[in-house]
Amino acid sequence: MELLETEGLTKDFGGLRAVDHVDLVVRRGEIHGVIGPNGAGKTTLFNLITGYLRPTYGAIHFKERRIDGLPTHRIVTLGIARTFQIVRPFTELSVLENVLVAWGHRYYRKTGPFRPYANARRRAREILESVGLADRADIPAGTLPIGLQRRLEIARAMALEPELMLLDEPAAGLTEEEIGGLKELVGRIVATGVTVVLVEHRMSFVMDICEVITVLDHGRVIAEGAPEEVAHDPAVIEAYLGTGSVNAAG
Amino acid sequence: MTLGYLLTVGTFTGIFMILTLSLNILTGYAKQVSLGHAAFFGIGAYAAAILATKFGLSFWAALPCVVAVTTVVGIFLGLPSLRVSHDFLVLSTIGLNFIVGSVFKYFSFFGGSMGIVDIPTPTFFGKAFGTVGYFGLTFAFVTLAVLTSIYFSRTWGRLAMEAFGEDETAAKAMGINVAKFKIYAFAISSAYAGIAGALWAHYVGSVFPENFGFDRSIDILAMLVLGGLGTIRGAVFGALLLQVLPEALRFIQDYRMLVSGAVLALMMVFQPMGLLGKGSFLYLRSLGILRHFRRGVASGAP
Incomplete structure (x- = not known):
């Protein structure tokens, strides 16, 4: 069994099916992208895996252990560590x-x-150094600019020393330069043996760093594969650009 | 003004310092705003009074039982916090005052509205505590409360409480069992309140339901907010200020509530973090003066 597997994962909100029979397989050591138009169910998928929501049907296995319902x-x-799409630092606590x-x-x-907790300060400072926040360790986290708050989200996820890290739109609101730094940081995290799943809207970012991409639309998996395959998949183009665009483009 | 009077004011101030330190764990760290803290205080006082008068236990023998009873009841009364938060929790804690007060008032076991009287003064090696002795006893407990609070402020538990106090969703993602830590906050806070209650009961010699009402809960919260929520120095200073100031300003007795109301309103506008809270004007200034003084000493050295 692979590191993370979902089987027929389904989530209903009243009459709306946000996630619809998703079978996601994440292998150890890969960078796995989850993309899809707004409302495709990407964040709901993360909330199911991390236990914020209970699935309506289906199962989630992590390291061969069933984790849905925990x-x-x-x-x-x-x-399993996660970051949030809208950053959630503890604003009144210091960065450290x-x-x-x-x-x-x-x-x-x-x-x-x-x-x-005094003995752990040194280790926490090392983590801040590795994400480039060491010089701001002692200021309240709420005063950091958004780009650095995203780095802090990742620093906290690193401090959890996970095997699987779920990044929810880590590049949202970042400048091109900051995205360069983020790529490099994700690369370093993967190099330490962590598996990464990321939800993202910035296509260039996803295409660049992911080895496997799963495309969701209306809660269903409509395509899966290497970035170049997915990018040319007619179903994906249709989901993003609407019906008829395949012909128009072709 | 006699020494006895000063020591009495001091003893009550000490008891309120323990109460503000107690509330600081619950409201300062875990951000569970409680307007029912006098209920926990009252449970401690009544437990001490009953154990002393009905079971004939000494202050010392009864103290561990008082702490245990208050902690257990505190955990039970804290359970609503698992279901309601923010404004709704504040409302339900207000309710605690009236529930606990009614139990004291309408059950004859608790003495009804006649209260419990003739609670003996504690003894130490056969000698009863006098005014001076009791002041010393109280401040021994204040010291203990301050030291344990300082210790707790350096533990993982305080970090976890501050984290979920600000954002429960994010705290869960950090591996924090929010429900468990809320119960911890209520338990620790109640234990301190129990000690304060026992000290009160044995000092005053009697307990009545009205001693532990809603207005007292407001007093305790006002002390903590005025001093600085989430800081030990603020908790101690707030209790000192609001206990001593009204005594010093007896001549404006009739306007007491007016003045304290105005002070609290001004604080909320200009120094919401409290007089000695994190980043408050007074605290930053005193740090600055201290630093200036140290520099002066350093440069003055040959």
């Missing part, structure tokens, strides 16, 4: 403390909460 904090400690909160995931059980 609470989010358990899934995180099993080795934000990373410490994530590093603490291994101490939130048994007597861990009643032990001091």
Whole structure:
């Protein structure tokens, strides 16, 4: 069995089927892109995998263990970290403390909460150095500009030391230059053995760094494969540009 | 103004310092705004009063039981926080005052509206505490509360509480079991309140339902907010200021509520973080003066 597998994953919100029988397979060590038009169900898929939502039908297996129905904090400690599309730093805590909160995931059980965290500061600072935030370690996270808040999101995910990292639109709102830095950072994370799944709208970014791409439309998988295959798939072009555009383009 | 009077004011101030430190865990760190903290205080006081008068336990023997009872009831009363948050939690904590107050008032076991009287003064090696002794006893507990608070502020538990206090969704993604930590916050906070209650009961010698009403809850929260929510220095300073100031300003007794109301309103506008809170004017200034002073000493050295 692969690192992450979903079987017939389905989520209904009232009469709306946001995710419709999705079989997603993520292999160890790959960078897997999930793309699709607005409302295709990408973020819902992430929320299902990380336990924020319970599937209506279907199962999710991570490391051969069934994880659907587990609470989010358990899934995180099993080795899945995520970032949020709209960044959610703890604005009143310092940048360093934000990373410490994530590093603490291994101490939130048994007597861990009643032990001091001072010894972890050095490790948290190293993580901030690796994402280029070390010089802002002691300012409140809410005062960081958006580009750096996205870096902090990734720094927190790194501090969780996951096997699988889910990045929800990490490039949204970034400048071209910042995207260059992000590519390099994701490359370094993958080099440490972490598997990455990312939801993204910026096509150039996805095409550049992903090895496999899954395309969702109206909650269904409409295409899957290497970037160049997917880019030329008529169903994908139709989903993005509407019916008739295939002929017009052809 | 006699020494006895000063020591009495001091003892009550100490009890309120323990209460603000207690509320600081719950509201300062975990951001669970409680307008029912006097209920926890009252449970501690009543537990101490009953154990002393009905079971004949000494202050010292009863103290662990008082803390245990208050913690358990505190956890139970904290359960609504798992279902409601923000404004709705504030409303349900207001309700706690009235529920707990009614239980004290309408069950004869708790003495009804006659309260419980003749609670003995604690002894230490057979000698009863006098005014001076009790002041010392109270401040020994204040010191203990401050030291344990400082310790807790350096633990993973405080980080987790501050994290979910600000954003529960993000905190879950950091591996934090939010429900468990909310219960921890209520439990720890109640334990401190229990000690404050026991000190009160044995000092005053009697407990009545009205001692632990809604207005007292507001007092405790006002002290913490005025001093600086989320800081130990703020909790201690706020209790000191709001206990001592009204005593010093007895001559404007009739306008007391007016003045404290105005002070709180002005604080909300100009220093919402509290007088000594994070980034407050007074705190930054005193840090600046301290730094200036240190530099002066350093450059003055040959």
